[in-house]
Amino acid sequence: MPDVEISGNGSFLNDEAAGSVPHPAGRQPALTGCPWHDVNEMLQAAGLRPTRQRMALGWLLFGKGARHLTAEMLYEEATLAKVPVSLATVYNTLNQLTDAGLLRQVSVDGTKTYFDTNVSAHHHFYLENNHELVDIPDPHLVLQKMPEVPEGYEIARVDMVVRLRKKR
Numbered sequence: 001m002p003d004v005e006i007s008g009n010g011s012f013l014n015d016e017a018a019g020s021v022p023h024p025a026g027r028q029p030a031l032t033g034c035p036w037h038d039v040n041e042m043l044q045a046a047g048l049r050p051t052r053q054r055m056a057l058g059w060l061l062f063g064k065g066a067r068h069l070t071a072e073m074l075y076e077e078a079t080l081a082k083v084p085v086s087l088a089t090v091y092n093t094l095n096q097l098t099d100a101g102l103l104r105q106v107s108v109d110g111t112k113t114y115f116d117t118n119v120s121a122h123h124h125f126y127l128e129n130n131h132e133l134v135d136i137p138d139p140h141l142v143l144q145k146m147p148e149v150p151e152g153y154e155i156a157r158v159d160m161v162v163r164l165r166k167k168r
């Protein structure tokens with residue numbers, strides 16, 4: 001068993017996250033710390049059949065701690081790992097995992113969408129120079145003044161992306 005850190009910074013399935021994420025199949029995954037077993041558990045608990053491709057992509061996604069990946073980045077990793085998938089399959093799988101609550105989508109601008117393996121509440125720095133998304137460690141950031149919410153609506157979540165650039 002390789003010593004892979006799954007739950008280091010932010011943990012992709014800590015208690016907080018597990019509490020706030022719906023598991024459509026109605027059960028909590030029994031995690032053991034073994035990435036292969038855990039990916040299988042997570043998929044099944046989310047009601048997704050653990051196909052070869054989902055398992056392989058899940059292994060790449062969740063086996064290395066909290067990460068932020070675009071579909072293109074995951075596709076490149078899959079290609080390097082000799083996982084036979086198309087970019088379209090990578091997109092589909094990422095969307096299915098997001099719908100199942102196992103990933104969180106973070107859009108930085110119209111062209112870049114990142115998938116975050118840490119689904120607990122947190123905000124992000126976006127490093128414009130190297131196109132990198134980094135967690136803001138403090139989950140308790142608050143806006144000075146929340147906007148008025150239209151009748152019949154409630155705030156589901158506030159995603160904050162603080163864009164950083166190198167000082168000139």
Ligand SMILES: [Zn+2]
Pocket residue numbers: 068116118122123124134135
């Ligand atoms: Zn994040």
